[in-house]
Amino acid sequence: MATDWVTESSDSLLHFADLILSSVPVRHHRAALLDKVQDQMRQYARLEAEAEQAALALSEVKDEAVSSISEGSEVNIEELAERVKCLTDRYMQDKLAAMGDLNAHDKCLRLARMVDAATPAAAGADEELVVTGMQTATRDPWSKQEIRRPYRNRRCDHVYDHESLERLLGEKACSIKCPYMGCTNKRPLTWDDMMEDPVAKRAC
Known part of the structure; x- marks a missing residue:
């Protein structure tokens, strides 16, 4: 199902955000990456909401079509498709109104909590970080041995x-x-x- 794919993708996005928070030390680089992650999460939230509302609309129209066929009435597929679209749009408006905005979606809230939990330490620093660029060493500068941890x-x-x-x-x-x-x-x-x-x- 489409919602399964969206759920898996948004879960992967949460994992990616956690990796950014634990592995990207320079604040402005981390903030830029997290902004992109949050934008993407809002897109996933919209996709999930649209899929849910489309499923509701389709179920409602299908029941109406089955009832019409049972009564011997003609069914116009194009009209049914248009009705599904209109119902989906209406249900989506109701859904967004109930949520307030996409930031109120469960995954968006989880992501916001992750970011907030990691922010105080960085925000409390008394001076700017010194940026020299990411460097990955394999030997410890003091012991000259391979870095294990x-x-x-x-x-x-x-x-x-x-x-x-x-x-x-x-x-x-x-x-x-x-x-x-x-x-x-x-x-x-x-x-x-x-x-x-x-x-x-x-x-x-």
């Missing part, structure tokens, strides 16, 4: 191994900065700036 710095996009971070950031007296040559991020590293990076993990 990659963590990405939200401020400069550089990747480190969790074990090294745990060791270095555990030394409270130290003020560790990003060790990558040429990095413009001069802030000391903190756990608040780190996020586990599943994309980098697949690349390592």
Whole structure:
């Protein structure tokens, strides 16, 4: 059914949004991607609503046609098709009026909650992120060993191994900065700036 395809696609879109929220560290890049995802989700919401209302209209017209045939009356297929279209449009208007707008659709609301839940940490940052471009390293800059559990710095996009971070950031007296040559991020590293990076993990 068409609604099954729409449901599967919108579920995939939710998964994609989750991947963006967990893997895209630069705020303006992430916001632009999420805007596109939300626009697409509204389109899926409209498709799903239209399919549901068309099914209702078709069922109603089919019952009328069966009744007419049973009574021996002639049935005009073109008129029936036009009636289905008109009923679908009317039911769709009623549906949108009841919802308020497409943002009130269940999947749109779920997506909005996901985005809202991930926003406070970024919105509370006291200064702009330092952008150097996405870089995927395979060796930890401190241990020089293969990265097994990659963590990405939200401020400069550089990747480190969790074990090294745990060791270095555990030394409270130290003020560790990003060790990558040429990095413009001069802030000391903190756990608040780190996020586990599943994309980098697949690349390592």
